Amino acid sequence: MKEQKKDRRVQRTRNLLHEALQDLMVEKGYEAITVQDLIDRANIGRSTFYSHFVDKEELLVENVNILSELIKEQMVKIETKKTEVFRFEFSLSFLQHAQDSKHLWKATVAPSGLFVLHHIKRVISDLIREEITISNSSSSLKIPQDVAVEFVVNTLMSLIHWWLDGEKHIQVSAIEVDEMFHQLVLTGIGSDILN
Known part of the structure; x- marks a missing residue:
């Protein structure tokens, strides 16, 4: 007790x-x-x-890891439509979190948040790499997997930065941003190599 x-x-x-x-x-x-x-x-x-x-960095890393676990839990809860076209399952949950915590995310993507952004990118990279591996598509990639992961991470972070800049978050939903993300990413690295 x-x-x-x-x-x-x-x-x-x-x-x-x-x-x-x-x-x-x-x-x-x-x-x-x-x-x-x-x-x-x-x-x-x-x-x-x-x-x-030990220090504030260790607190930050744990905070980001909690975010990663939260995204994974939400991925399990969200029933994604299985289509023939590959879609990243983590992205909608991630974007919904950004929308719900817009003030925190604005601080994260600000120039003073570069250190925080580094840790968030690490978590996103892990999620992307895991999804590409699960889809059995890493062997069919015509470019190195690390390059594809980097491209996807930076596309997502650029979209979040654009979305949360100013009042765009009011006009555009997480679902719409997720759709943009997939259009950009699947055009960039090719949906056929992720099937």
Whole structure:
């Protein structure tokens, strides 16, 4: 019973730190955040922070990994129509998350969010690589898989940047952006090599 209470307390502290990180990223950008900012916002002690994380980067990496798991869970819940044309299954969930968290995403794609963007691109790359491999298409790629993955990641990130710039997010839905993403990507690397 005591162990369960401790586990809940640990999870509560970690959740407070994740929320503090996200709030502060929106307010001042990742680079400007200090550990002191995080502990002040989460209302915890410095030793408590360091008992959970080595530094703010480790907190960020865990935060991005949580996003990856959330996207994977949503992929399972969303019934995608199986068509003859390949479609990335992660993209709609990812774009819906961006739409729901537009202030956080705006902070992420801003010039001050380059470090955060690096970690997000890593997660997206893993999701893309996994989907290409599952589709048994990596052997039919006429270009190196890493090049295809890089192209898909950068296309998606460019679209998100365009979409969240200004008021476009109000006029264009995640479903519409997902459609644009697939048109661009499948034209760029060829839908026939992903079947």
